[in-house]
Amino acid sequence: MAAPGGRTILVTGSIGVHGVTAVAPHGVSAILRHSELSDAPLLADVVATVAAGGYRIPRDLRSQLLNAVRLSESQCLLGRPGDLMSPAELDIVRLVARGVTNAGIARSTGKSEGSVKKKLRVLMQRLDTRSRAHLVAYAARRNLF
Template sequence: MDQVRVAAWASDPIALAGLIDHLQARPEVQVLPGPRRGEAAVLVFAAGRVTPELKAALRAAASETPAAIVLVAGYVDADELPELAACHVVAVLPREAIAGDRLVRSITAAASGKETSLRDLLGQAESLQHTAGGAALSPREVDVLRLMAEGWDTAEIAGKLCYSERTVKNVIYGMTNRLKLRNRPHAVAYALRAGVI
């Protein structure tokens, strides 16, 4: 089996390190360093949402190489799809895809030259919007929700996460108010349904 040559980009260095570590663990792909991305068959971009910075990076990559681009994002607006497709984006995946086989399947499909239509991208973006409930939660909120789901009280959560009790209460209040959740059990149930805990 030939390895697919891949280069990665992420909106922050920690996400980039995690993405590269995940890809390097897969025998199907060979991760190239950033300066060699022109040799890659597929580029993988990861971001929370489509920002001007991401668009600029996609345009720069598309001008450097004809490689197909797989975008992993928390949210993509359907109005942005034509611009993404013009930048060689052939697949739009949810962030959860990084942990499973779906990302590698998309990379191998992109490397084989499998055509993706704007309609396919629209379907992928719509599925992201349906699962965007999880994207509406910050990493801090997810950490608090995980501990709440395990039965920890406010003081225990604060101690475990090195936050003050006031911070934990503010996180819970902000999240439940923003998402119109009734109470803590409702917040935990929401996070479970969204697949974030």
């Protein structure tokens, strides 16, 4: 990531809203897609903008971010960049904290037990937690419930 006071241009194949919220606190001032690197005038403009203290996000990504900001609070993601959870994921973590089994979580959420297992596995990978207890502790330490 960027050195203190430094400015960084992230070059990526693809990035979405979650990716932007994860990298923004680390000094990323501009995002360029690999496909934009061959556009010399655009590249020069982005470098000049960042050097002058500005920011640049691709137009389509800007609209996605604006739409995300406009979502109602019940649809917003909770947590800090890098440890984001949707309300549905947080509900699952709350049920895990109460000791509810995957089958019980499935009944409570209207999902299949397989979907609950997969959601927990993906969530634990994303948050780098190793067990159900670790997942609950992670959320509790961040005051997510």
